[in-house]
Amino acid sequence: MFPFSFEWIWDMGHMVFHGGLWYALSIMGLGLTYCIIKAAVDTAKGKGGYHH
Amino acid sequence: MEKENSKKFGMVIDLDKCTGCGSCMVACMAENNIPFREDETDKLLSVSWMHVYRLTNVKPFPDTEECYLPRPCQHCEGHHGHSPCVSVCPATATDYDMDTGIVSQIYTRCFGCRYCMAACPYHVRQFNWWDPLWPDGMEKSLNPNVSVRMRGVVEKCSFCIHRYQLAKDQAYMEGRREIEEDEYQTACTQACPAGAITFGDLNNPKHAVYQMVKPDKKNGGKPKNPKAFRLLERLGTNAKVYYLSSREWVRRAGDNYLKTEGQAKHA
Amino acid sequence: MDSALIPEGVKRCPTWQFIIWIGVVGAVMMWGVFAILLVYIKGLNQTNMNNAYGFALWIWADLTVIALGGGAFFTGFLRYIIGKDELKHIINYAVLIGFICYSSALLILGFDVGQPLRAWFIFWHANVHSMLTEVAFCLTCYFGVLCIEYLPLALENRQIDKVPFFHHLSHNMHEIMAVFAATGAFLSFFHQGSLGGVPGVMFGRPFGFREGVLIWPWTFFLFTWSAAAGGPCFTILITKITEKAVRKKLVKDNVIELLAKISGWMLVGYMVAKIIDTWYWAAFTAPSKGFTLMDFYANNPGSVYGIWILIAEIGVCGVLPALILITDKGRKNRIALFLAVLLAVLGVCLNRWVMVLQVLAVPVLTFENWAQYLPSWQEIATTILPVAYGIIMISLSYRYLPVFPQERELNPIEAPVSQTQEQLPEPETPPAGAEPEPSPSGS
Numbered sequence: 169m170f171p172f173s174f175e176w177i178w179d180m181g182h183m184v185f186h187g188g189l190w191y192a193l194s195i196m197g198l199g200l201t202y203c204i205i206k207a208a209v210d211t212a213k214g215k216g217g218y219h220h
Numbered sequence: 221m222e223k224e225n226s227k228k229f230g231m232v233i234d235l236d237k238c239t240g241c242g243s244c245m246v247a248c249m250a251e252n253n254i255p256f257r258e259d260e261t262d263k264l265l266s267v268s269w270m271h272v273y274r275l276t277n278v279k280p281f282p283d284t285e286e287c288y289l290p291r292p293c294q295h296c297e298g299h300h301g302h303s304p305c306v307s308v309c310p311a312t313a314t315d316y317d318m319d320t321g322i323v324s325q326i327y328t329r330c331f332g333c334r335y336c337m338a339a340c341p342y343h344v345r346q347f348n349w350w351d352p353l354w355p356d357g358m359e360k361s362l363n364p365n366v367s368v369r370m371r372g373v374v375e376k377c378s379f380c381i382h383r384y385q386l387a388k389d390q391a392y393m394e395g396r397r398e399i400e401e402d403e404y405q406t407a408c409t410q411a412c413p414a415g416a417i418t419f420g421d422l423n424n425p426k427h428a429v430y431q432m433v434k435p436d437k438k439n440g441g442k443p444k445n446p447k448a449f450r451l452l453e454r455l456g457t458n459a460k461v462y463y464l465s466s467r468e469w470v471r472r473a474g475d476n477y478l479k480t481e482g483q484a485k486h487a
Numbered sequence: 488m489d490s491a492l493i494p495e496g497v498k499r500c501p502t503w504q505f506i507i508w509i510g511v512v513g514a515v516m517m518w519g520v521f522a523i524l525l526v527y528i529k530g531l532n533q534t535n536m537n538n539a540y541g542f543a544l545w546i547w548a549d550l551t552v553i554a555l556g557g558g559a560f561f562t563g564f565l566r567y568i569i570g571k572d573e574l575k576h577i578i579n580y581a582v583l584i585g586f587i588c589y590s591s592a593l594l595i596l597g598f599d600v601g602q603p604l605r606a607w608f609i610f611w612h613a614n615v616h617s618m619l620t621e622v623a624f625c626l627t628c629y630f631g632v633l634c635i636e637y638l639p640l641a642l643e644n645r646q647i648d649k650v651p652f653f654h655h656l657s658h659n660m661h662e663i664m665a666v667f668a669a670t671g672a673f674l675s676f677f678h679q680g681s682l683g684g685v686p687g688v689m690f691g692r693p694f695g696f697r698e699g700v701l702i703w704p705w706t707f708f709l710f711t712w713s714a715a716a717g718g719p720c721f722t723i724l725i726t727k728i729t730e731k732a733v734r735k736k737l738v739k740d741n742v743i744e745l746l747a748k749i750s751g752w753m754l755v756g757y758m759v760a761k762i763i764d765t766w767y768w769a770a771f772t773a774p775s776k777g778f779t780l781m782d783f784y785a786n787n788p789g790s791v792y793g794i795w796i797l798i799a800e801i802g803v804c805g806v807l808p809a810l811i812l813i814t815d816k817g818r819k820n821r822i823a824l825f826l827a828v829l830l831a832v833l834g835v836c837l838n839r840w841v842m843v844l845q846v847l848a849v850p851v852l853t854f855e856n857w858a859q860y861l862p863s864w865q866e867i868a869t870t871i872l873p874v875a876y877g878i879i880m881i882s883l884s885y886r887y888l889p890v891f892p893q894e895r896e897l898n899p900i901e902a903p904v905s906q907t908q909e910q911l912p913e914p915e916t917p918p919a920g921a922e923p924e925p926s927p928s929g930s
Contacts, residue, residue, distance in 0.1 A: 169610050175312045185615040185624075188677070192628050195670045199663055200635060207656035215655065264537035264858070275854045289854070302616075304691035310619035311608040331608050332531070332601020334541030335619050341691035341851040347541065347601065349532040371530050372601025452851065454776050455691055473853045476693075476777030 228297075228321035229379055230422040230460035231409070232432045232448070233290055235470055237416035238272075240288030245270045247411030248292075250361075251380060253368045255352030267346045269293065269377035270408050277469045287470045290417070292408065293344040293377035294451060294459035295323045297441070304457055305336035305345060321422070321460055322379050330373040337374060341452055345376045379419075380406040401427050422460060433462045449474045492646055492887045496895040499886050512878045519872025522865040526598050533865040539858035542843050544866045545599045550682050550839040552588040552595075552873060553626070554710070555832065557718025559585020559633060560668075560675035565749060567668035576742045579640050579890045580729075581722045586633045587880050591873030593630060596623075598869065616702075618684035625678030632671040635660065644887050676711055683710025686842045693776040694783050695846035697768060705764050706842070712760060716753035717835035719746050720808070720828040727825055729881065735898050737891040744818045747828070751812025754831055758805045765801065783849050787857040792845050796837065804834025 169186075176182065248254065248270040260266050270292045277285045296303035301316035303323055313329035314336060316322075337345040351371040354362070362368065365382040369375050387403040401420050409419040420427035422435050434444035440458050443449065449471045450459045465471050488502040499505070526533045536543045562581040566574040600606050609623045642648065642657035660667075680703065686695030687704025697704040723743055730737050769780040784794040811817035811827035818824055848858045862870075884890050 169613050173612060175612060175614075181615045185613075185621070189624050189628070192670050192674055195666060196628070196631055196635065199666050199670075203656055203659040203663065206659045207652055210655040210659070211652045214651075262537070264539050265532075266538075273852075273854050298690075304689065307614075307616050308619065308685075308688065310614055310617040310623060311605075311612045312614040313608075313612070329605075329608060329612060330602070331605035333599075333609075333619060334536075334601070335617070335685070337538065337541035338847055339689045339691055343538060343852070343855070345541075346538045347531070347536075349537075350530065370602070374601075452691070455693070455851075457691060476782075476851070476853060478774055478777060478779060481777070 223319065226319045226321075226423065228422040228460060229384075229404075229420070230295070230321065230429050230435075230462065231292065231379075231406070232418045232429045232462045232464060234416045234418075235287055235289060235463055235465040236467075237414045238288045238290060238412075239414055239416075240272055240274065241413065242272055243411045243413055244290050244408035244417065245272060247407040248377070251363055251366070251407035252378070253352075253362045253366050255348065255350070255354070255368070257350060257353075265349055267348065267375060269344070269346075269375070271343075275470065275473050285467070285469070287465070287467065287473075289463065289470075290408070291342060291344065291451070292406075292461060293323060293379070294342050294457065294461045295321060295379060296457040296459050297321060298458050299456065304339040304341065304455075308335045308339045310335065320381075320384065322381055322384075323376075324378065324381065325374065325376055327367060327369045327373050327375060332372040332374065334374060341455060341457070345374050347374050348372060383407075429462070432464065435462075447471075451475070489887075492644060494645060494887070494889045496900065497889075497898070498900050505882070505886060509879060509882060512875050512882070516872055516875035516879065519868045519870075519875065522868035523598050523872070525865055526869065527603065531601055533863060535861055535863040535866065537858075537860070540844070540847055540860045542847060543860055544862040544870055545595050547840050547843045548870045548873070549592050549595045549599070550843060551836050552591050553679065553682060554714040554717055554835050554839060555721040556585040556588025556592070557675065557679060557714030558720075558722035559588075559636070559718070560629070560671050561715040561718050561753075562722060562746065563636070563668040564672040565746075567665040568672065571745065571749075573742050573745050576891070576893050577722065577726065577738050577746060579892070580726055580738075581719070582633065582636045582640070583881065583884050583890060584722055584725055584877075585718075586637045587873070587877040589626065589630045589633055591876060592626065594873065594876075595869070618681045618688055621681035622678050622685070625674045625681065629671055629674040629678060632667055632674065635667050636664065636671070639664075640884070640888050640890065643889055675714070679711040679714040680707035683707045683842075686846045689846065692846050692849070692851065693773055693778050694849045695842060696772065696776075697764065698772060709757070709761060709764060712753070712757045713835055713838060716750055716757045717831050719750040720754075720812075720831040721835075723747055723750070724825075724828045724832055725881075727828070729885070733885070735894070737894050737897065739893055739897065740819075742893075743824070747812050747818045747824060750828075750831070751809055751818075754805070754809035755813060758801065758809050761801060761805065765797070783845070787848070788859060791859075792841075792848055792857070796841055796845070800834055800837045800841070804830045804837060808834065 170176070171178070245268060249256070249268070252269060254267050254269060256266070270290055273289045273291060275287045275289055277283070279285070297316065298304065301318060303316055306314050306316045306323060310333060311329055311331055313326045313331070315324045315326070317324060332347070334347060337347060348369055348371050352368055365386065383406065384404045387399045390403070391397070391399045406419050409417040418428050418432060420429040422429055422441070424430055432445065433448040435441045436444050441460070442453065443462055445464070447464050447466055448462050449465070450462055451474050453475050463474060493499050522533075534543065558581045562574055562578055565571040566578050597603055597606065609620060613620045613624070639657040639660040642653045647653050648657070683706035684704055686692065687697045687699065687706030689695050695706070697706050699705045699707060723746055726738055726743065773780065773783070781794070784792060784797065787793070808827040808831040811823050812831070817827060844860065848860070850856055
């Protein structure tokens, strides 16, 4: 999974596979972080309720 | 990639000589610490790296003929080392060694998903459904050069690779770089009373296995000897176990053919 | 007793009735848990798998729930990426069903492997050339996406929503849901496909092996396609079953019909591709390995793997439901619609069954016979477990969360909503949650 495991090879397969993986994980992580931080800021600001 | 001096260990089994005595199976079990249970009636739950099949030509008496076919791991090379099992293992627990041509299995890496078993058409890969247990006292007779396997992992014939390692160590101690043909032989080869099994380097024209089958390197290792065949040649597994038989029906039993395909296909 | 937790403006059964219901389903679930413990403690010898059937009921269940859970990604794709806005009324339920399916799949994988404590090796020592590695990575990531998609709904519980932070969090997550849905669609495309790749790449198994493009065998695309077609059918099927169970209409017909229509056309496309694939495989791929089509279907004990499977899969459970779903009349007829989605779901189940079990059952060595297999009770109990778990998850979610945005409108418990209000355009807000005007009472 990481370049420091001994079976790791810097070949096309590893780059494409793990590129896709980390891309997806980053989007999820960043998205979630954004939501949490914004929610904390909104709460601190005491924003009014939304209606979904 | 395969290096110039790399070896390709393989086996030739002469089915004309095999009597089906099962010595190879016994030798293999003892050599490789293969676990067994009190009740071994269901062979699909057993572990046997070397398994002897009984083939018949399905003809009524007096034309009935039989043939015994010992089946170790075929150590497929596939296309550039992509043997059926190696490419599917999700945890890199099995590997095709370009230096020896041996398909290895790392027991402590395997987590028992069994994808390799599904991928292998020869059923050489077997699962440890139970904890390995030996009768009291018998554990003292275990081979110290071969690790025992735990429940929940897949295992298979290794071409007695520990013997190769020992032979290489010996050669190193004696200041040699290469080992002789007879220094590395599998347990089944040595145990066969009929001398039906021959083992050696298919890349080395001096070795008996090479001379017996004359593998055609340019043609995916197909044997040039008309009496020789490999199991399921058509699937492209590129196996390193060759069989010899003088009987056409035996050679034909090695692979699947359409009814329209003539008898001469595998002459 | 729990009325404070129940969404406003909807009616739910009395608490005692709910507890009994959960108790009964929970007992079935505990049976499965007991079987899992047996498998963990004693090992896989508790199953009827063997060296010929390395994959069996569990892997089938795994592939099937993932395919059927495909309703979540495809409905999300249609709703957020393509912009089919009506589907917002069913997306919550699609996500919930997907969540149940995928968590079940991960659970099954957790006890299916021989050394569960080493299961993380699939990530740590990943072999990027293995289809199973791709499945494991995408599956786990996508389960994360489903959690993210399900979380805002859970946060909309009446009491949780009162906490300002959770209220804001839920709102913010709704706002950028399209980003998560797109990631989910990307991951789903690959893991659904990779599951198809599992049999497709096995060149030692002529029943499963297929040619393909680059590293992907045709089964890769067929599995993704069938999940996109069959998944929404499963969502519709479960919605219809839920409506029957609670004796209420929960989703308007136009929403169901839209999803059914899209599924129908997806199914048509899938069937065309599947038929071409089957023909090519029977006419070229298999013969090149020395097999005729009937070698795969004949001479097996009890015709368990007879040609009937292919006819059932492609004809009865493929072409027939596709034809029903693409016709306006078929979709509008309640029985026909129900039958069509049921058949489509069965078709997907059957496809996964043959692509797991028949692949292994067909003898490849000429001197071997068809392998036979009947699951043990432990395997059955552990496979029923996800069903019981799913029922509990649905029951809890339905009771305490605003899963169906149209429920109040379709089932007014006070004075009926005036006709004029019903004609109004839908408010431009995320799908689930409280109406602008507070309802007088819960139940």
